[in-house]
Amino acid sequence: MKKYLLTSWLKIAGIVAASGIGYQNNEIQLVSDNGNALYHYFVTNDSLAKYSLDGELITDNMPKSEKYDLESFATVDNTWYAFGSGSKENRNVGFMVNKFSKYSTKLDLTGLYDEMKSFSELTTDDFNIEAVTTYNEDWLFINRGNGPKNPNYIYVVQGKNLIDDFNIYFFEFDLPKINNVQSGFSDATVINNTLYFIATAEDETSTYNDGAIKGSLFGAIDLKKMKLLFTEKISDTNKFEGITVLEQNKKNVTFALCEDTDDAKNKEAIIYKLQVDLKGKIK
Structure with a gap:
């Protein structure tokens, strides 16, 4: 069992889900996953900036049938990326934002997502990209197994771009149940050769509809061997959907987690700290 400490850290007003x-x-x-903005919070002076991703007026709570379902955030060099889940046709979209000018460019990911589904023989009912990160020169697109087949997949994408010049292969992982409900990847981040991830469980077999929240777990995957190293339940009540590194040393890592409460009336994001004792096993 890994030693961990989960605590609330910040409350940021003005963000839904x-x-x-x-x-x-x-x-x-x-x-x-409800809005069309990238939110930029400055911890030192407790201020929040919002940047429209699609050039339209910022909407924090879009209608479910129209939203991009932005589930993933990644930083590569001087560019911020946001990715839609691909669970519906209008969600086959990404955005790349220059972190200095804040200029946003829309990415049509239909070809990439269609190829992922075709190659892994998934229907749209099972396709739900919840995490995107990078490892060396590769992109990792991570599918949440909350559809009928529970496919928890990591797609490795190589090539010059994500639109029309890429190669794909994938790996499947068996994740444990949380309170008797199958868990699925919800986000991930890379340290050296290890993927640290969170996974959630909802009592609903759908990539579109929300279900009763059954909790979240934290785990790690050896990216060289594509082998699951460990999982540890960290909550029975929280649906954690984002993870990033705050600080680290040889023995400990502190991650920041964000939460989706599935409550559209909630206008406040709570950011948590997850301190994990890895006993020098970061590879």
């Missing part, structure tokens, strides 16, 4: 998180230089970046 935080689903992806990044951190750098005492600044937090967030995306919401």
Whole structure:
């Protein structure tokens, strides 16, 4: 069993359903699966900036049938990325944002997502990209297994771009149940050769509809061997959807987690700290 400490850290007003998180230089970046904005929170002076991703007026709570379902945030060099889940046609979208100018470019991921589904023989009912990160020169797109087949997949994407010049292969992982409900990947981050992830469980076999929250777990995967190293339940009540590294040393890592409460009336994002004692086993 890994030793861990989960505590609430920050409350950020003005965000509905935080689903992806990044951190750098005492600044937090967030995306919401309900909105069309990238949220930029400055920890030092407790201020929040919002940048429209699609050039339209910022809407924090879009209608479910219209939303991009932005589930993933990633930083590569000087670019921020947000990715839709692909669980519906209008969610086959991504955005790349210059972190200095805040200029946003829309990405049509239909070809990439269709190829992922075809290659892994998944229907749209089982396709739900909840996490995107990078490892060396590769992209890792991570499917949450909350559809009928529970496919917890990691797609490795190689190539010059994500639109029309890429190669794909994938790995499947068996994740444990949480309170008798199958868990599915909800976000991940990479340290050296290890993928640290969170997974959640909802009592609903659907990539579209929300179910009763049954909890969240934390785990790790050896990316060289694509082998599950461990999992540990960290909550019976929280649905954690974003993870990023705050600080680390050889023995301990502190992660920041964001939560989606599945409550559209909630206008506040709570950011948690997860301190994990890895006993020098970061590879």
